Amino acid sequence: xxxxxxxxxxxxxxxxxxxxxxxxxxxxxxxxxxxxGLGKVLFQDLRFDAEGKERPxxxxxxxxxxxxxxxxxxxxxxxxxxxxxxxxxxxDYGIRVVIAPSFGxxxxxxxxxxxxxxxxxxxxxxxxxxxxxxxxxxxxxTIDLEQQSIVCGNxxxxxxxxxxxxxxxxxxWDDLALTKNYxxxxxxxxxxxxxxxxxxxxxxx
Amino acid sequence: xxxxxxxxxKLWAAHEVVCRDDGETLLWVDRHYVHxxxxxxxxxxxxxxxxxxxxxxxxxxxxHYVPTRGSRSNIAVPEIARMVRxxxxxxxKHGVKLFGLEDPRQGIVHxxxxxxxxxxxxxxxxxxxxxxSTHGALGAYAFGIxxxxxxxxxxxxxxxQKKPRRMRITVDGRAAPGxxxxxxxxxxxxxxxxxxxxxxxxxxxxxxxxxxxxEGRLTLCNMSIEAGxxxxxxxxxxxxxxxxxxxxxxxxASDFDRAxxxxxxxxxxxxxxxxxxxxLDAASIAPIVTWGTSPEDALPxxxxxxxxxxxxxxxxxKYLREALDYMGIAPGRKLTDIAVDRVFIGSCTNSRIEDLxxxxxxxxxxRSKVPxxxxxxxxxxxxxxxxxGLDRIFRxxxxxxxxxxxxxxxxxxxxxxxxxxxxxxxxxxxxxxRQGPGARTHLMSPAMVAAAAVAGHLADVRPLLVGRKx
Numbered sequence: 001x002x003x004x005x006x007x008x009x010x011x012x013x014x015x016x017x018x019x020x021x022x023x024x025x026x027x028x029x030x031x032x033x034x035x036x037g038l039g040k041v042l043f044q045d046l047r048f049d050a051e052g053k054e055r056p057x058x059x060x061x062x063x064x065x066x067x068x069x070x071x072x073x074x075x076x077x078x079x080x081x082x083x084x085x086x087x088x089x090x091x092d093y094g095i096r097v098v099i100a101p102s103f104g105x106x107x108x109x110x111x112x113x114x115x116x117x118x119x120x121x122x123x124x125x126x127x128x129x130x131x132x133x134x135x136x137x138x139x140x141x142t143i144d145l146e147q148q149s150i151v152c153g154n155x156x157x158x159x160x161x162x163x164x165x166x167x168x169x170x171x172x173w174d175d176l177a178l179t180k181n182y183x184x185x186x187x188x189x190x191x192x193x194x195x196x197x198x199x200x201x202x203x204x205x
Numbered sequence: 206x207x208x209x210x211x212x213x214x215k216l217w218a219a220h221e222v223v224c225r226d227d228g229e230t231l232l233w234v235d236r237h238y239v240h241x242x243x244x245x246x247x248x249x250x251x252x253x254x255x256x257x258x259x260x261x262x263x264x265x266x267x268x269h270y271v272p273t274r275g276s277r278s279n280i281a282v283p284e285i286a287r288m289v290r291x292x293x294x295x296x297x298k299h300g301v302k303l304f305g306l307e308d309p310r311q312g313i314v315h316x317x318x319x320x321x322x323x324x325x326x327x328x329x330x331x332x333x334x335x336x337x338s339t340h341g342a343l344g345a346y347a348f349g350i351x352x353x354x355x356x357x358x359x360x361x362x363x364x365x366q367k368k369p370r371r372m373r374i375t376v377d378g379r380a381a382p383g384x385x386x387x388x389x390x391x392x393x394x395x396x397x398x399x400x401x402x403x404x405x406x407x408x409x410x411x412x413x414x415x416x417x418x419x420e421g422r423l424t425l426c427n428m429s430i431e432a433g434x435x436x437x438x439x440x441x442x443x444x445x446x447x448x449x450x451x452x453x454x455x456x457x458a459s460d461f462d463r464a465x466x467x468x469x470x471x472x473x474x475x476x477x478x479x480x481x482x483x484x485l486d487a488a489s490i491a492p493i494v495t496w497g498t499s500p501e502d503a504l505p506x507x508x509x510x511x512x513x514x515x516x517x518x519x520x521x522x523k524y525l526r527e528a529l530d531y532m533g534i535a536p537g538r539k540l541t542d543i544a545v546d547r548v549f550i551g552s553c554t555n556s557r558i559e560d561l562x563x564x565x566x567x568x569x570x571x572r573s574k575v576p577x578x579x580x581x582x583x584x585x586x587x588x589x590x591x592x593x594g595l596d597r598i599f600r601x602x603x604x605x606x607x608x609x610x611x612x613x614x615x616x617x618x619x620x621x622x623x624x625x626x627x628x629x630x631x632x633x634x635x636x637x638x639r640q641g642p643g644a645r646t647h648l649m650s651p652a653m654v655a656a657a658a659v660a661g662h663l664a665d666v667r668p669l670l671v672g673r674k675x
Contacts, residue, residue, distance in 0.1 A: 017524060018399050018499045022636045027617045030242060031270075031284055045638050050624060076400035079433060080636060081615075082335040084245065084351035102400050105435050106335055110351035127520075164229050164367065175357040175365050182223050182231060186363055189222040189233055197219070199456045199464035200235050202262070202323055 002115040003172035007096055008142040009069035012060045013130040019073055020080030021107060025089045027081075038085055039092030064137030072129055073100040077118075078107025087114050097143045099150065099159065101126050112165045113174055117145060119159035129157065145170055209474035211371050212440055213406040216346040216471070220329045222363055231363050236323055237263045238314045238332035239301070239355070241270045241288040246333065246355035247295040257299040259362040264323060265296040265303035266314045270618050273580045273607035277306050282619060299359075312583025312609045315339040315553035319423065320583055322452025326441035326468040331358055336553045336633065338430045342422035343449070344441030344471050346406070349430065369435040370480040372405035373473070376413040378487040383667045385563070386421030387555060387631070387650035389413065389485075390428040391493040395503040397483060403433035405481065408473060413487035414439060419448040420559040427554045428633050431500040440472040494540060494663055495635045495648040497528035502635070504540060506653070506665045512537035531637055532645050533625070544662045545647070546626040548577035548604070548654050549640070552614035555631035556582030558589055560651040564631075565595045567655035567669050568602040574661030577604040577654075578620065580612040602658065616641045629657035 016023070029041050046058050054061050060068065071090070077100035078086065087110045090098070097117040108118040121129070129152050133139055142151040145166060150157040161169075168174070194201065210218075223231040239246075243265075250257070257263055270288040272280055280286035289306060296303040304311045310321060315336050318324040326344030331337060333355040340347035350364065358364055374397075376389055394401070407429050409422070417425065422439045429437025439445075446465050449455045456464045491505035504510070510529065513536055516522040529536055534543060550556070550564050561581060579599045581587035587609050590596055596606045613620040614632040616639070622628045624643030631654050632639075635646040647663060656666035 015520075015523075016527075017520075018501070020499075020634075020636050022634070022639055026638055026642070027615050030617060031288055033248070034245070045642055050642065076403070076433065079399055080335065080634060082333060082349040082351050083242075084333075084353060087351070102403055104400075104433065105403060106349055106351060110353065113351065113353035162367065164227050167227070175353065176360065178229070178365060179231065179357065179361055179363065185223050186231075186233075186361065190362075193233060197327070197467075199325065199460060199467070200328060202236070202264075202454045203456065203460075205453045 001172045001174050004096065004115055004117055004145050004169045006142065006144045007069060008140050010065060010138060011070035011072055011133055011141045012065035012068035013133050014059055014071055014073045015130065017074040018076045018079055021078055021083050021086035021104070022080055024078065024086040025083060030083060030085055034088050034092070037092065038089040039094065042089040042093040062137065067094060069094050070097045070099065070141055070143065071095055072126060072133070073098060074126065075101045075123065077103050079104035082106045084110040087111050087116055091116050099126065099129065112168055115169065115172065117143065117161070117169055119143065119150065119161060121150070121157055121159050125157050128155070209477040211473040211477040211479060212344070212408050212438060212471060213346065213369065213371055214477070216327065216329065217368060219327065220346070228367055229365055230368065232329055232366055234331055234358050234362050234364055235262060235328035236318070236330040237358050238318060238330070239263060239265045239292070239296070240268055240314055240334065241292045243333050243355055244291050244295065245352035246359055249356040250359055255360055257301060257359045260300040262362060263301045263359065265292055265301050266317055267292055267303070267305050267311060268313045269611045269615065271306060271608070271610040272618055273578070273610050273612045273620055274605070277608060285618060309584055312585065313553045313556065313611055315427065316556060316582030316586070319343060320452070320585060322449055322455030325449055325455055325464070326445060326471050331364060335430045336427050338434065338437045339423050339427040339553055341429070341436050341438035342419060342426040343445050344438060344468065346436060346438065348436040369406040370404055372402055372407045372481040372483070373479045374407055374409050375411035375482070375484045376409070376487050377411040377484065378413055380413050380416070380487040380490060383492060383652060383670055384490050385650040385652065386417050386424035388490055388493045389487070390425045391495065391500065391503040391648065392490045393485060394428065394432045394500045395493070396485065397432055399431060399499045399501040400433040402429065405434050407432070407434040407437045409437060409439050415442065418559060419444055420557045423557065424554055428500065431633060441468045492650065492653050492666055494653060496532065496534065496540060498531055498635055498637050500633070500635060500648060502528060503648070506540055506663065509537050509539050510534055533627070540663050541665065542662065544627070545575055545629045545657050547575050547622060547628045548573065548658045549613040549628055549630040549632065550651050550654055551578070551580035551582070551612050552632040553582065553611070554633040555651050556580060556586070558586050560631065561586070561590050561595050564651040564655040565598040566673055567652050567659065567666060569598045571602060571659045573603045573658035575658060577658055578607050578613055579604050580607040581609045584609050604658070613640055615639065622646070629654045629663065
């Protein structure tokens, strides 16, 4: 997993509240392996109409925001289905940071496993940053994970992120990297637990 | 004296393997359910050349992609056949028990787990599916995870978690006849919002929750994810134990008695503190339907959809306009004036025998004005329904009686709602395009779907239940 430190890039606002993972990656692409290019079908039904023509109104289709590496969304970004492929699609499109007032729990868990930063700001801050981007679409934001800061023009915003997730993203650690030191503890727990909760073992007829 | 504990505190403590200074905790996993979508994780094991750590605690089902119509032994669409074959191969390779297409116990993972007695109180259960929250209805700590976590659980039988906040939703009082677990959970989501429980373990409590059957509690916990909850749970009680007794994988004889003794302690202590409390009055809950594109867009059936012109908040007005536009509904329209094109009864939310009986009670001796599909939650439920003659009622009403699977809830097996079509559905998500590109979904209880079928438009089921066993 790639480490994340600091990034300066254009940022695309997406105003829909409750932007669920079905919108990020429609279910019909869940059969795809990552190698098939999930970035191509990111936001497929928001980006394209039924005939496959681009929808000019959808923000990431606008020239200044095409290829943005940062997305700024509304509350409850990434709610819904647990599909980690939604994170793959964002990442493989080139997105490295999503800023929003709140995130779906499973989505932000999946994000940290893949080096995607989920930065939390207040509703008002999100609205301010979106307004600044609408005034100056080509404006670049600077995200500093160490400092937990977003530089937007001459404004600096502080974002919050779970400290454990922050450490992992800064170091590029995934779950397995964390677990490998604890094999003995797991084995001991399992032995004791079998005696303590025998009913927890499934016993077929 | 020990600090009073909530149910989630007790379940958490029982599974703690390692607790780091930063709060990250490694938890033991008692059951891991996998399905066709788990291929990303199995591929990761293959890349590393490792085996599943605890195949005896891992169970597979074929549900997301399985056909509900046409041949199941010879699947017509090659890429769907490949998805089903993949889970067969991955589970066989690692010695994991699979409830596959040929198995009479096949069904939707969140229906099969409880039905087989694999899900019991006190367990920590994970699955790469957000509706894993369903299993909390039996007093388990159950939540959905992503592919990286699935791979981690397959390799280590453990998962890293941060302790969720504790939230109690108490529903007291007596629900009116015809009001189901589905109406209660939709009322809760409308009240607290689609992110109202984010980061929380939700315990459902109160006399109206205790009064629900296990089926009703499964529906309730199933949709706790639609309020953003990490998990939903109901403390196990005599109903839970009676439901589990004699199920194939549940403890037997004296083991069962010992288990019941321990499970009985799985309740929040009376003075335990929660981080957040919400209360609702069951008597005030009417049959609920959704009108928009998030489960929080839910209203009592006698209401009108919102009018963005009357909404003072500009952001909210824009949201309303876009949702109504997608749904093809005029602002301020009466819900009961909205005509439907099709109905669907099924999914991990509402496909259990009680759900099918409730829909059949409305449809018996009546005709559906629109086409529709009924898909039982498991092949065993399908057989039971046939023994009870429910399939005849659905067929006589003009509905299709399909095989069991996730089906039209997510549409990836090919059961799609056509673009622009409006579907009254017992499922869990009314997201844009959820049932197919351009599909319009209204969520409601099985009885309410049956009422919509009979009326041809969204309708209050209560008048249709007069003089019937609902």
